[in-house]
Amino acid sequence: MITLEVNRIPYKVDVTPGTPLLWALRDHLKLHGTKYGCGIEQCGACTVHVNGRAVRSCGITVGEVAGKKITTIEGLSPDSTHPVQKAWIEVDVPQCGYCQSGMIMATAALLERNANPSDQDIDRTVTNICRCGTYNQVREAIHRAAQIKEGA
Amino acid sequence: MKIVQLNRREFLKSSALAGGGLILGLSGLPKLAQAGAGSALPPYLRIAPDGGIHLGVPSAEMGQGIHTTLAMLLAEELEVEMSQIHHIETLHHPDFKHPTFREWTNSKLNVQMTGGSVSIRAWHLPFRKLGATARELLRTAATRQWNVPVAECRAVNGRIEHSGTGRSLGYGELAGAASRLTPPENPPLKSPEQFRLLGRDIPRWDTPAKVNGTAIFGTDVDLPGMLYGTVKHCVVFGEKLTGVDDTRAMAVPGVIAIIPLEDQAVVVADSTWAAMQGAKALTLHSSGGHKDLSDENIFQQFRSDLAKAGVPVAHRGDPATAMGKAVQVLELEYEAPMQAHAAMEPLCATASVTPDACEVWAPTQSSDFAMMMAMGVTELSPEKIKVHTTYLGGGFGRKSEYDFITAPLVASMALGKPVKITWTREEDTRHDFYRPPFLVNMKFGLNSRGIPEGLNVKLVGPAVSRRWQMPPPWLEENGYDWAVTIGMFDGYNLPNRTPDLSKAYVIPNLQVDFVPSDIQVPTGAWRSIGSSHNTFALESGLDEVAHAGSHDPFELRRKLLTHNPRALAVLDRAAELASWGKPPESRFQGMGYTDYLETYQVQVIEVSVSKRGKITVHKITCVADCGQVFNSHIARQQLEGGILYGLTAALKGEINVQNGQIVQSNFDDYQMLKLKDTPEINVHLMESHEPPGGLGEAGTPLIGPAVANAVFAATGKRVRRLPIRPKDLV
Numbered sequence: 001m002i003t004l005e006v007n008r009i010p011y012k013v014d015v016t017p018g019t020p021l022l023w024a025l026r027d028h029l030k031l032h033g034t035k036y037g038c039g040i041e042q043c044g045a046c047t048v049h050v051n052g053r054a055v056r057s058c059g060i061t062v063g064e065v066a067g068k069k070i071t072t073i074e075g076l077s078p079d080s081t082h083p084v085q086k087a088w089i090e091v092d093v094p095q096c097g098y099c100q101s102g103m104i105m106a107t108a109a110l111l112e113r114n115a116n117p118s119d120q121d122i123d124r125t126v127t128n129i130c131r132c133g134t135y136n137q138v139r140e141a142i143h144r145a146a147q148i149k150e151g152a
Numbered sequence: 153m154k155i156v157q158l159n160r161r162e163f164l165k166s167s168a169l170a171g172g173g174l175i176l177g178l179s180g181l182p183k184l185a186q187a188g189a190g191s192a193l194p195p196y197l198r199i200a201p202d203g204g205i206h207l208g209v210p211s212a213e214m215g216q217g218i219h220t221t222l223a224m225l226l227a228e229e230l231e232v233e234m235s236q237i238h239h240i241e242t243l244h245h246p247d248f249k250h251p252t253f254r255e256w257t258n259s260k261l262n263v264q265m266t267g268g269s270v271s272i273r274a275w276h277l278p279f280r281k282l283g284a285t286a287r288e289l290l291r292t293a294a295t296r297q298w299n300v301p302v303a304e305c306r307a308v309n310g311r312i313e314h315s316g317t318g319r320s321l322g323y324g325e326l327a328g329a330a331s332r333l334t335p336p337e338n339p340p341l342k343s344p345e346q347f348r349l350l351g352r353d354i355p356r357w358d359t360p361a362k363v364n365g366t367a368i369f370g371t372d373v374d375l376p377g378m379l380y381g382t383v384k385h386c387v388v389f390g391e392k393l394t395g396v397d398d399t400r401a402m403a404v405p406g407v408i409a410i411i412p413l414e415d416q417a418v419v420v421a422d423s424t425w426a427a428m429q430g431a432k433a434l435t436l437h438s439s440g441g442h443k444d445l446s447d448e449n450i451f452q453q454f455r456s457d458l459a460k461a462g463v464p465v466a467h468r469g470d471p472a473t474a475m476g477k478a479v480q481v482l483e484l485e486y487e488a489p490m491q492a493h494a495a496m497e498p499l500c501a502t503a504s505v506t507p508d509a510c511e512v513w514a515p516t517q518s519s520d521f522a523m524m525m526a527m528g529v530t531e532l533s534p535e536k537i538k539v540h541t542t543y544l545g546g547g548f549g550r551k552s553e554y555d556f557i558t559a560p561l562v563a564s565m566a567l568g569k570p571v572k573i574t575w576t577r578e579e580d581t582r583h584d585f586y587r588p589p590f591l592v593n594m595k596f597g598l599n600s601r602g603i604p605e606g607l608n609v610k611l612v613g614p615a616v617s618r619r620w621q622m623p624p625p626w627l628e629e630n631g632y633d634w635a636v637t638i639g640m641f642d643g644y645n646l647p648n649r650t651p652d653l654s655k656a657y658v659i660p661n662l663q664v665d666f667v668p669s670d671i672q673v674p675t676g677a678w679r680s681i682g683s684s685h686n687t688f689a690l691e692s693g694l695d696e697v698a699h700a701g702s703h704d705p706f707e708l709r710r711k712l713l714t715h716n717p718r719a720l721a722v723l724d725r726a727a728e729l730a731s732w733g734k735p736p737e738s739r740f741q742g743m744g745y746t747d748y749l750e751t752y753q754v755q756v757i758e759v760s761v762s763k764r765g766k767i768t769v770h771k772i773t774c775v776a777d778c779g780q781v782f783n784s785h786i787a788r789q790q791l792e793g794g795i796l797y798g799l800t801a802a803l804k805g806e807i808n809v810q811n812g813q814i815v816q817s818n819f820d821d822y823q824m825l826k827l828k829d830t831p832e833i834n835v836h837l838m839e840s841h842e843p844p845g846g847l848g849e850a851g852t853p854l855i856g857p858a859v860a861n862a863v864f865a866a867t868g869k870r871v872r873r874l875p876i877r878p879k880d881l882v
Contacts, residue, residue, distance in 0.1 A: 017426075032363015033366065036574065037497075040818055094356070095216070097362030101365050123827060129496065131548070133797060136830055139830075
């Protein structure tokens with residue numbers, strides 16, 4: 001049994017320490033908002049926060065994150081009112097939506113470190129893959145989220 | 153270990169779908185069924201006592217916003233706000249067999265399916281009529297209750313109001329009485345001036361669930377007692393499994409069973425991760441297979457088949473004479489490699505099979521194909537099978553197949569528990585039904601002014617729709633396949649139909665032939681099907697014709713489309729918006745035009761190319777006349793998304809086959825466009841009252857040639873094979 005603190009709740013999870021965090025979240029804790037896309041940290045669909053930093057949960061093991069604070073899309077806000085979620089709704093970003101949890105989590109972590117990211121900052125940081133082609137709306141929503149976060 | 157043999161052909165024969173007479177009954181619809189028998193409304197529209205609308209729709213939601221748009225069409229006529237739409241789901245129902253596919257195939261392909269950019273085209277009127285029918289029933293119910301004339305009652309915002317007395321009743325209060333009335337045959341539909349919702353940027357209904365992680369995709373299905381699994385295919389195409397060595401796989405903690413099938417093994421475990429580890433540790437023994445297969449010999453085969461007589465696709469005038477009289481003949485050859493679909497959600501499905509019932513949950517573009525597979529595997533009759541369509545994490549044509557439904561069905565039958573199967577990205581990439589590779593040979597016969605008077609085209613590549621054939625056959629025996637010929641002076645022109653060339657470029661004499669050249673790699677529908685290779689060839693070819701005759705590419709297209717006012721308007725608007733002919737310093741422009749799916753569209757691209765051949769796409773202007781637009785936000789999303797899907801295929805990876813197997817496996821070696829690569833895209837929709845054209849695929853085929861034409865303007869190097877590789881430009 002390994003104890004994981006996810007969205008401020010401690011869980012006991014019956015997995016081997018080498019299990020990727022992604023699969024503990026999805027199959028054991030039934031937190032399905034975090035998605036599997038590639039398993040090799042390329043696509044970002046599985047992005048969560050570990051101690052406030054964006055991490056691709058397919059590439060980090062349960063053993064590595066035990067005792068750390070993990071946040072998934074389900075824990076970003078209780079009612080979809082995180083500035084990034086608000087901006088996403090305002091711009092109406094998603095198409096199929098499968099990559100969007102990861103996009104939102106990557107953006108939320110970015111804004112914690114950089115309140116007003118430039119386009120270059122966004123290019124460098126939000127490297128998630130979207131196959132529906134929402135990128136320009138993602139960019140717009142990131143800028144909008146920065147404004148909302150600053151109270152605009 | 154016994155290998156489970158599944159004979160797909162037998163499924164097809166045994167399937168009642170084959171005759172088109174499958175009646176699934178309404179037993180599976182308690183969620184949406186009206187309370188009480190004899191309801192006037194079909195079971196896919198339910199008005200709850202609280203006035204909330206619960207809606208079942210034919211089309212799968214795979215990102216194209218179809219749930220929202222269909223709900224808007226209904227809500228417009230029903231006089232409710234979108235906030236009153238409490239539930240939308242894709243429902244498997246006999247009323248939802250696709251009328252357009254029926255029309256194209258003389259009623260022979262009679263299935264519920266989402267694809268071909270025909271959801272709105274087929275369903276916009278039925279869904280408005282459904283809303284109008286319900287509205288009239290509710291009005292009548294109110295007038296009977298009040299004993300007043302119908303003309304004095306109007307529907308407003310989910311209520312029926314009586315003008316004389318100010319009384320009103322909510323829809324929820326009237327639904328019971330309304331459901332016992334006889335529905336009107338032809339309820340009046342609103343005129344466009346009366347629209348409150350249609351044509352506007354109404355927020356997508358699915359967005360809230362997609363920003364908080366609650367949207368249920370195929371991968372997210374969760375059932376009590378469920379097991380998890382994955383699949384491992386034989387790597388070489390055509391290989392058959394002869395046995396497995398599962399000692400190491402069974403030793404992986406959590407692995408429960410290995411089930412070998414014809415060409416793959418299913419690994420079942422107590423978690424997806426354990427199943428994937430088990431699959432990694434599993435050794436497959438196989439025989440046969442096309443081990444010599446490679447890109448090189450596929451294209452060699454195409455080149456030698458080019459000499460063969462083809463199947464006629466389109467014909468006009470007297471091409472032989474015109475080519476003979478030509479002052480200059482431009483012979484051009486274009487090639488398109490394979491591409492995978494690479495939807496973000498890997499293939500997955502869940503099944504729960506008991507001796508007398510079966511349920512399937514899948515991100516499928518065709519619930520009928522899933523049903524067919526379930527009938528074939530379980531041998532249960534259709535009324536004992538239920539198919540649930542989840543949200544699709546992208547489809548792009550891949551999820552119109554049904555191969556991914558097999559493993560969960562077999563595993564659930566074998567183990568007596570529900571099983572969810574999730575493919576690894578590697579399996580998804582290496583066992584796709586790829587965009588078919590194609591060779592397009594064009595001979596343009598130009599007159600003394602450099603205008604094409606004749607055109608001979610040969611398309612060489614595999615037919616893809618033959619696999620979707622079920623009895624009765626709906627394709628011609630000669631091998632003609634609309635799914636690969638569309639886009640080369642050929643619309644959806646099915647057997648015994650004369651291609652409609654009235655909107656096409658005026659090249660007065662032309663002959664297009666298709667030489668079917670089958671390959672041992674599975675190929676299928678990839679967003680925009682045949683238009684993908686055909687538009688690349690034709691739009692690049694016209695650019696070559698323009699340069700050969702010293703015509704401006706825009707002016708040449710205008711000359712060839714003078715008979716098509718919608719095309720001309722789109723061309724002119726695009727030239728104006730993109731400042732055609734006046735690119736900014738050190739940038740170069742290219743353009744293309746298509747009428748794919750009756751959406752008249754021009755894209756103008758601005759690029760720059762570095763000395764090392766690095767291409768930067770700066771700006772894309774897309775102007776489209778797609779007829780009537782019901783939700784302009786979603787329409788723009790579709791065009792922009794289609795463009796970026798096509799841009800990835802034009803600039804990034806390709807799928808290669810060597811030694812009978814796919815070379816690429818994941819996003820590290822099959823790269824995708826990312827945010828940093830995404831140019832500014834301006835989509836402009838023309839105001840139009842024409843019937844809606846297709847949008848889901850329309851943006852995809854045009855971007856490749858438009859970029860290639862811009863690259864030619866920048867470098868003088870003509871790109872005749874996509875993707876464009878920097879090394880080809882230096």
